[in-house]
Amino acid sequence: MFKLIIMNCIKCDKTEYCSRFCKEHFLKYFYKKFKAHLARIKIIARSESVNLKGKNKELGKHLLLSIDNLDIKFSPQGKELPTYSMDYKAINELECMMTEMKHLLPSILECYREEEIEAFCNLKKMKFEQEQYSILGQKLLKEMDKLEKRKPNIYTSSYKILEKFYKKI
DSSP, X not given: OOOOOOOBOSSSSSBOOBTTBOHHHHHHHHHHHHHHHHHHHOOOOTTOEEEEESSOHHHHHHXXXXXXXXXXXXXXXXXXXXXXXXXXXXXXXXXXXXXXXXXXXXXXXXXXXXXXXXXXXXXXTOOOOOOOOOHHHHHHHHHHHHHHHHSTXXXXXXXXXXXXXXXXX
C-alpha cells in the first residue's frame, strides 16, 4: 500500500511548499539565492540598461527590481541577459559536449530548478513559461528525469559536476 509522506519546512513546522521550505521561507530562500547568484556571476553593473531574453522575462524583471541598489533600466538596446533555468543549462551543456553547439551565456535564473521557478511564479501570480528543448535535449531530459527518480540528489550534483567541467575547458 502506498503511503503519502508529508514533509515539513526545514526552518519551521509548516507543511513543505517547494525545495524543503514552506511558502514564507521559500520566498526568502528564493530572493536570497538570487542576490547571491548575481554577486557570484557579476554580469550586471549598477544603473545598467538590460534586455531580458528567453522565457520567464517577467520573473527576471521582478527579481532585478527587488534588489534595492541596482537601479536597472530595461531597454531593447541594453545588454542581453538570458533567463533560462538550471535544468535548461544542464541539458544544453550535455548537448554541447555531444555536438559542436555553442555554449550559453550566463543566465540570471540559472541558479534555480524549473520547479522552483514555477513554484515562485505561482506564489507571485506570474506567468510561467516552460523551456523548449531540441529533440536531443528532450531525450537527455528524459534520461536525467529517470536518473533523478532513482537517486533524488543526483540531478543537482550532476549539474555542479558539469559546471566544474565547463570551467576547466
